[in-house]
Amino acid sequence: LAKTTQPISMDSYEGQEVNITCSHNNIATNDYITWYQQFPSQGPRFIIQGYKTKVTNEVASLFIPADRKSSTLSLPRVSLSDTAVYYCLVGERADSWGKLQFGAGTQVVVTP
Amino acid sequence: NAGVTQTPKFQVLKTGQSMTLQCAQDMNHEYMSWYRQDPGMGLRLIHYSVGAGITDQGEVPNGYNVSRSTTEDFPLRLLSAAPSQTSVYFCASSYVRAGVTYEQYFGPGTRLTVT
Numbered sequence: 001l002a003k004t005t006q007p008i009s010m011d012s013y014e015g016q017e018v019n020i021t022c023s024h025n026n027i028a029t030n031d032y033i034t035w036y037q038q039f040p041s042q043g044p045r046f047i048i049q050g051y052k053t054k055v056t057n058e059v060a061s062l063f064i065p066a067d068r069k070s071s072t073l074s075l076p077r078v079s080l081s082d083t084a085v086y087y088c089l090v091g092e093r094a095d096s097w098g099k100l101q102f103g104a105g106t107q108v109v110v111t112p
Numbered sequence: 113n114a115g116v117t118q119t120p121k122f123q124v125l126k127t128g129q130s131m132t133l134q135c136a137q138d139m140n141h142e143y144m145s146w147y148r149q150d151p152g153m154g155l156r157l158i159h160y161s162v163g164a165g166i167t168d169q170g171e172v173p174n175g176y177n178v179s180r181s182t183t184e185d186f187p188l189r190l191l192s193a194a195p196s197q198t199s200v201y202f203c204a205s206s207y208v209r210a211g212v213t214y215e216q217y218f219g220p221g222t223r224l225t226v227t
Contacts, residue, residue: 098170100157
């Protein structure tokens with residue numbers, strides 16, 4: 001199963017764009033890439049999911065290059081409430097569910 | 113919908129005691145999973161279920177049992193609690209579409225301390 005690697009932490013100021021890149025060199029052909037957000041003392045929450053190219057929703061964009069060995073979560077114009085840990089997860093498939101592995105995630109701290 | 117609910121929110125056990133963490137979902141999701149999260153770390157999969165009557169092991173199953181008698185409920189049993197099981201436990205549910213699972217919906221967690 002694809003193992004993911006992310007930066008441990010990132011700092012940003014309010015109003016800036018934050019880009020978090022996740023490496024998943026061993027991603028399988030039919031793997032999707034999912035990003036979750038976790039606030040302290042809460043369970044993770046789904047942000048966005050994609051397979052290739054670009055996906056955008058109301059809170060984020062996900063960029064996936066053609067080789068799919070990495071992906072970048074983009075948070076536009078962050079606010080203090082975006083301070084959280086962000087996880088990249090690969091391989092939420094029926095035939096590999098038992099091998100799911102969350103990495104340590106990226107702690108994003110937004111300051112005024 | 114209440115989503116995914118977990119009880120209790122907090123629990124303190126003595127070494128050797130047993131207990132059951134409850135998890136329920138009202139979204140008719142096929143998949144349910146249990147994770148543990150230790151301080152400063154990501155989530156690790158303990159057990160999961162792909163439907164009523166079907167369960168399987170994740171990355172760290174030792175010391176835990178599960179069963180799934182209904183679609184809604186997926187309890188996690190600690191057989192003989194050990195200090196190493198001190199952690200925050202999250203339950204999640206998800207549905208499968210065309211062989212590709214969609215997002216997991218997580219419960220609020222149970223904070224367990226074993227002394």
